Amino acid sequence: MKIRQHPRMRDIIIGDEVYSFPQQLFACVEEVFPAAVCVRVGILSVNGHLEMIHSPQLWRADDIENLSVCRYCGSRDNVQVEHGTGIPFRVCSHCRRTPVEDRRSSHGYDGPDW
Ligand SMILES: [Zn+2]
Numbered sequence: 001m002k003i004r005q006h007p008r009m010r011d012i013i014i015g016d017e018v019y020s021f022p023q024q025l026f027a028c029v030e031e032v033f034p035a036a037v038c039v040r041v042g043i044l045s046v047n048g049h050l051e052m053i054h055s056p057q058l059w060r061a062d063d064i065e066n067l068s069v070c071r072y073c074g075s076r077d078n079v080q081v082e083h084g085t086g087i088p089f090r091v092c093s094h095c096r097r098t099p100v101e102d103r104r105s106s107h108g109y110d111g112p113d114w
Contacts, residue, residue: 006035006061016068019087020059026067027057035061070095 009032012018016029018037027039040054065071070079070092079090 003034008061008064008066009034009037011069011074012037012061012066016066018059018064018066018068020064022063023059027059030056033058037061037064065089072098 012029012032014029014032017026018029018039019026023041025041027041029037030040031038036058039057039059041057043053043055045051045053065087066074067088067090068079069076069090071082071089072095073092075092075094078093080093080096081088082091
């Protein structure tokens with residue numbers, strides 16, 4: 001039996017920072033599966049006293065964006081945080097020089113359109 005890998009999972013390695021759109025949470029990748037990642041999410045819990053719980057969660061590849069690579073081409077070289085979106089997407093030096101309109105078409109970007 002062959003498990004098909006989600007295209008987004010190609011670029012994700014353990015330790016990458018990912019953002020979950022439905023949960024609106026950031027987390028670090030702990031384990032990589034063909035179509036999902038296992039992350040550990042810090043949850044602040046109030047049970048008589050304040051406590052930080054690190055709860056493992058499985059996030060589907062469809063729901064996440066890898067923040068450790070360039071959001072346009074997936075490169076890890078010279079990536080910097082792109083400001084102005086509220087989410088710390090990273091962009092490589094090559095894509096920073098490319099006008100925004102040209103990035104999506106030339107790299108086949110298929111993420112959420114916002
Ligand atoms: Zn790039």
